[in-house]
Amino acid sequence: MRTIGMKRALAGVAIAAFAMNAQAAQAASATGQAKAKILRQIQLTAGSPLDFGTIISGSTASTVAMTTAGTRTCGSGLSCPGTGTAGSFDIQGTNGAVVTVSGDSSVTLNGSISGTMTAALTYSANTVTLGASGGNFQVGGTLNVGANQASGDHAGTYNVTVNYQ
């Protein structure tokens, strides 16, 4: 298992090195040198999703807030059984590299039965300085729950990017 994983990883890097080095390799062939260039890379992986949990709506409009630290606050008149999570993302790249984070400030959720909902989104950081073990950021938000909001699954998507300068 270990070797297979290693081989795959090696293959990925090898292709990256070869692809970028077509010209260097030509230049090198004249003097018989071998070169391999390790490219700087950036990786982005998604961790936990932004999840407000299950909400039972009340007779008045209210909100459910999720902080980027993962603390959920259930507005008055609502009942929020269970727990939720803040969205999280992991970034890997050059130690010390500074990247910016940008994303949508709101998301619209369409109900499986009827109705729509909106949520304002917040990000834990606008810039992330990567350390030896990379970096991360979290996404929280405030969900608007209508009076007697229609039951059912409400689903939506939002955009978030990590940008190299």
Next chain:
Amino acid sequence: MLRLFGPFLCLFMAAFALPATPALAAGDLLVAPTRLILDGSRGAEVVLNNIGSEPATYRISLEVKRMAADGGLDEIAEADATPAEKAALAMIAFSPRRVVLPPNQPQVIRVGVRVPEGTPPGEYRAHMLFRAVPDSVAATAPKAAGEGVSIAITPIYGITIPVIVRIGDLEASATIGDARIGETRDGPAFEFDLTRSGTRSVYGDIEVTRRGEPQPLLVARGIAVYPEVDARTVSLRIPPDLAAQLRGPVHIRYTEDREVGGATIDAADRVVR
């Protein structure tokens, strides 16, 4: 051999760390390199790798982004782009624009430049966006009417890297301004001003040192000032203990990327307040 092993090991570990957390959304990705500078005569290649545990469809596109005074990159709709930004979008060609990749499968994206005759000298830039297309919204157990409201929010996440085309003889310089410890809503930050002059962007690494201390207090790599701004603030979030340590006299050095020689762009002694 050992030197080569480091990066390999990183990839290897990343590949194995993933199954531990169940794949919530396919689309985890790796992009290399993190920046392209083209002079118009030859192209380049970018590698995109699916580092998730599920096959994923990725879309590659060019975006217009403008640097703000705080150093952030604002997304600009194509309709609002300046003629120079539109020229950048038109002169950068790339292929493919959509790929389906099984896990751990790298794909080379070829990037070329076609500079129309009569294009004025200058720096032209667009940002290449690599992003997975979600195949379906995360499925949770469906709720029947009367069982409450459940929410599924799926991120469409990606990476952007700048693609810079330089035409003609361009030059630029930068000057380090005042430095201070600022307070952001997330804690303290080391902040300083960076002004730029000339006909192109500046890009490099920041190193903050103190006389008599062998190790730099702070290193930040990949700080750019793009031509659309003459000055920006660099704000680097730091732990409170480092903020306390940074106060006082420091030496700040802004150097070009190590890959292009690492020459000093500017260096200054500043007292951090």
